[in-house]
Amino acid sequence: MTASARETLLEKLQVAVIFFISSYDDPISLCPPSQTEFHPLDSSLIAAFLSEFHTELPTRRQLRGLRQTLTKLAVAARDEDDEQSISEALSGSHIDGSSFSSSTLEDYSGTLLTPTTDSTSPLASPRSISSSATSFSSPLGFLRTAFPGVPSARLESVIADATCKDGWAEDVDIERAVQLLLTQEYLRALEEGGLDALEDDLTPMHSPEWLTVKAKGKKKKAKMRTYTINNVRQQQHISERVHRRSPHCDVPRRPPDVDIWTAVSSISAQLSSLLPPHSESFFKSFFHSPESKSPAAALRRALTTITNADDTDAPPPDTTVLLSLQDILRSTPEYNEQGPEERERILSDARLCLHAVQSRHGDALDLVWLLHSLDSGETAEVRLHSQECRDGHSVESSASRPFETTYAVSFSGHLPGCPSSQPDEWNVVPRKKPLSTANPHAGFIPARNDMSKMGxxxxxxxxxxxxxxxxxxxxxxxxxxxxxxxxxxxxxxxxxxxxxxxxxxxxxxxxxxxxxxxxxxxxxxxxxxxxxATKKTDASLTTIDLHYTTISQAVILAKEFLGEYGASDVRPMRFITGRGNRSVGGKGVLGPAVCNALIEDGWNVSMFAGGLTIRGRIGS
Missing domain, CATH: 1.10.287 (Helix Hairpins)
Structure with missing residues (x-):
């Protein structure tokens, strides 16, 4: 008979004896071994678990599960006893638990403190919930609920560090305790992953250079503002920037950067594209003609000339197209904002433009709005052949002329003179020679990553x-x-x-x-x-670097990679875990932890200095 079979037979015999004893009125008094093994538990609780197997003998798995359940319950009972003892010792440093007895809080705290316990488990009894609510009133109970993964010894140490003594009384600064725990958890994560894990996030610190502080100078008094009182009959105090408009030339007030002849060249180029085959110089002749008083008048003369030309065979505009164009103009907000005279002028311009472009309603619409912009824009009041344009300079003010007190004339700028030559002359710009490089073929060599072929x-x-x-x-x-x-x-x-x-x-x-x-x-x-991003794959090996990861992250990622790519004797997988030079004490903890987790998962793992090699499953 093997050892395992003998052990199973003994366990079944023990359970049979317990079943026989449980038939008496007081079975727990005859079960000293169970009370000794699970001492903190109540005897009635053990009897309740044993009564579930009164019909048939349990299997080995059921016996093992029963023993594990009783062990967990015993550990939880010991923890409750420890909490109650600490709560009594620190009863003067926190709020009394008698005022904290609402049913909602008890149910919620009991569920939160025992999240893995089933609702039918004895731990969910009112007695356990009440003790959990009472333990939450103590600093240790609160910290244990807020930080369930931290050992009780560390929590007690943090409470001792956060305790402030004031004479005979002691008070626990719970906020300071929470901050200490958060700091410890952060440092622990850094120690597991290595302190270099934050190199990408932290900027290098440079020692600040000494700065020389200059002595403060004496503060000067603010300059007083002076007001000059003059006789209005005297003219010598008039500012030179005040100009009077010339009586011989009606010059519009425009910004000094407006060049009318540059605008004429641009408009002529646009017109030549809308009205082929007429060239740009054809339209410039109308703008430079002395008969044109404004740009809009010059454009209307040009359109009239095109429509009245003897060599044109274009028919008059179709009435349907003209009406549709006028309807489009009436539906625009710009048309509705104009007065009666402007509206009538826009409609007449539509007939003229449609005839000039030979019933192309799209080009006609562009010409209509171009005429409207010339009538209402900055160039509306420009006189192309005024006295100032012919002289080439602005009329300056003089003391002998009557003084105009309007302040707005001080903003009038100097208009450019009429150009002596055509402004659209092209200048030949030599082509810039490219800079010669050391390698003439360097521009044709593509940049390529050497690792691009790897998975x-x-x-x-x-x-x-x-x-x-x-x-x-x-x-x-x-x-x-x-x-x-x-x-x-x-x-x-x-x-x-x-x-x-x-x-x-x-x-x-x-x-x-x-x-x-x-x-x-x-x-x-x-x-x-x-x-x-560190995964490298070739024909015979797959290498993955697990640096800068915590133990839990490394275990999860190692299992994910093995589950996705697999490993075998022909093509093993290697994990780089490091030698532990940056770990606390200079001893690596990442490699052994990952190795143990993979061995428990059934992988064939072998360790080397700074890493692991997995060669498939055990027994495969």
Whole structure:
């Protein structure tokens, strides 16, 4: 008989004896071994579990599950005893739990403190829930609920560091305790991933240079503003910038940077494209003609000349096309904003333009709006052949002329004179020679990544912008997690019999638990993208670098890569975990942790200095 069969037979015999004993009225008094093994548990609880197997003998798996359940219950009972002892020792430093006995809070705190316990489990009894609510009133119970993964010894140490002594009284600064725990968790994550993990996020610190501070000078008194009082009959105090409009030339007030002849060249080029085959010089002749008083008048003369030309065989505009063009003009907001005279002029211009462009309604519409802009724009009052344009200079003011007191004339600018030659003359610009390079073929050699032929992980091949978004989201979640913990500590500290501070604290604790899971998920996404970018694949080996990851992240990523790509003796997979030079004590912890996790998962793992090699499943 093998050892395992003998052990199974003994366990069945023991259970049969227990079933026989449980048929008596007081079976628990005859079960000293069970009470000794699970001492903190109540004897009636053990009897309730044993009564479930009164019909048939349990299997080995059921016996093992029963033993594990009783062990967990015993550990939970010991923890409750420890909390009650610490709560009694610190009873003077926190709020009395008698005022914190609402049924809603008890149910919520019991569920939060025992999240993995089924609703039918004995731990969900009113007695357990009541003790959980009472333990939440103590600093240790609050911290244990807010930080479920932190050992009790560390929580007690943090409470001792955050305790302030004032004479004989002791008070626990719960906010300081929360800050200490958050700092410790942050440093622990850095120690697991290596302090160099933040090299991409932190900018290098430079020692500041010494600056020489200059002596302050004496403050000067502000200059007094003076007002000059003059006789209005005297003309010598008149500013030179005040000009009077010439009586011989009606010059419009335009900015000095407006060049009318440049505008004429541009308009002529546009007209030559709308009215082929007439050239640009054909339209310039009308603008330079002394008979044209304004640009709009010059353009109308040009259009009239085109329509009245003897060599044109264009028929008059179709009435249907003309009416549709006029309807389009009437529907525009620019037309509705004009007065009666301007509207009549626009409609007459439409007939003229449509005849000139030979019933092309699109070009006619452009010509109509061009005429309207010349009539209403800056060039509406421009006189192309005024006295000032012929003289080439502006009329300056003189003391002998009557003085005009209008202040607005001081803003009049100098108009350019009439050009002596055509302004559209082309200048030949020599072509610039390209700079000669050392290698004449350098511009034809494409840049190529040597690793482009190797396989890349799907997430690792994302752009840098996606990685920055992940980092920003992780930073946002970490800030929210810290704020939620601090809010929970403040609500717990300010709780009394009149408010529901403990319920608010439990709400913030639950929010912190959800945010903690989101932080872990975001950090795992960043680690997955970073590790996936380091994947190198060739014909005989796949190498992945797990540097700058925590133990939990490294285990998850290693299993993901093995599940996706697999490993075998022919094509093994290698994980680089490092020698541990940047770890605490100079001893690597990432490699052994990943190795143990993969061995438990059934992988054939061999370790070397700074990494692991996986050669398939065990026994395959």
């Amino acid at each position: 890349t992980y799907q997430i690792g091949s994302e752009s840098h912008k996606g990685s920055e978004k992940l980092k920003q989201r992780l930073k946002y979640l970490e800030e929210r997690l810290t704020e939620t913990h601090v809010s929970a500590a403040r609500a717990w500290k300010g709780a009394n019999s009149k408010n529901r501070g403990k319920e608010v604290a439990l709400y913030h604790v639950d929010e912190a638990r959800k945010l903690r899971e989101e932080v872990k998920s975001a950090a795992l996404d960043i680690a997955r993208a970073r590790v996936g």
